[in-house]
Amino acid sequence: MNSDGSLPVLTYHAIDQRASVISLSPEVFCWQMESLAARGVAGISLAQAFEHFELTGHYPSNAIVLTFDDGYLSVFEQAMPIMTAQGFRATAFLVTSLVGMNASEAKAVHPDFDRDFFTWHQAEAWVRSGFDVGSHTLHHPDLTRLSPDALEQELGQSRELLEQRLQTRVDALAYPYGHFDAAVRAAASRHYRRACTTRLGRCPAQPDPLQLQRVDAYYVQQPRRFLQLLDGGLAGWLQLRQFLRDVKRVAAKASQTLNSAKYP
DSSP states (O other): OOTTSOBOEEEEOEESSOSSTTEEOHHHHHHHHHHHHHTTOEEEOHHHHHHHHHHHSSOOTTEEEEEEEEOBHHIIIIIHHHHHHHTOOOEEEEOGGGTTOOHHHHHHHOTTOOSOBOOHHHHHHHHHTTOEEEEOOSSOOOGGGSOHHHHHHHHHHHHHHHHHHHOSOOOEEEOGGGOOOHHHHHHHHHHOSEEEEEEESOBOSSOOTTSEEEEEGGGGOSHHHHHHHHTTOOHHHHHHHHHHHHHHHHHHHHHHHHHHHHOO
16 A cells, blocks of 8 residues: 555545535545455554654554544544544544534634534544544634744644643644645744645655645545555646646736735
């Protein structure tokens, strides 16, 4: 599965039936987890992967890291029982200000969110069951747009709150929207040991722990592609998808700049 020493890290968001780029149906998720188990591949948390890496200098063999961004309730209700049945573990990156909110409450404070979230009681149950949590910041902002003080608050206070409420160590971050720059990376290094991006690809044998690549589950919903990923394939295809993402992002920034010039 990882003959080149690399490690696949999957990114999920919501496990529901919505026609959304952040949704994966419970049926597809269940098939994926059963497929992993049938092949003898362990679903593990980010902490498990890197604890092994730090001890041995390489990732666990026949393993794939499962991560969930944002902290949607569907992960607790749908994904957690499926993973537990297979003996798998995972990492949930929580937006701490949204913990305990329902869809309407979340939408009122952040236009990007319109689903129910974990409660603190559910987050505690998640941790008690052997799953890990990481930070997805306090409010899920674009960290590259913040002042130094605001950046420190988003990174530091979210970690402190998670550790206090859940009585567990939090040493991993997922950058909101995948956005980071040198200043954000430096700030992250003061609070976390590792950080996940949205860059598509497998973690290389010698990773930068603050720029970890992942594979968005949206791109491997089809059984053929999921199995190709497990077989060590899709590298070129993922590079192409990332290139198209980059082009789209550059075009969007250019459009914003042009509009700002027209309407100052």
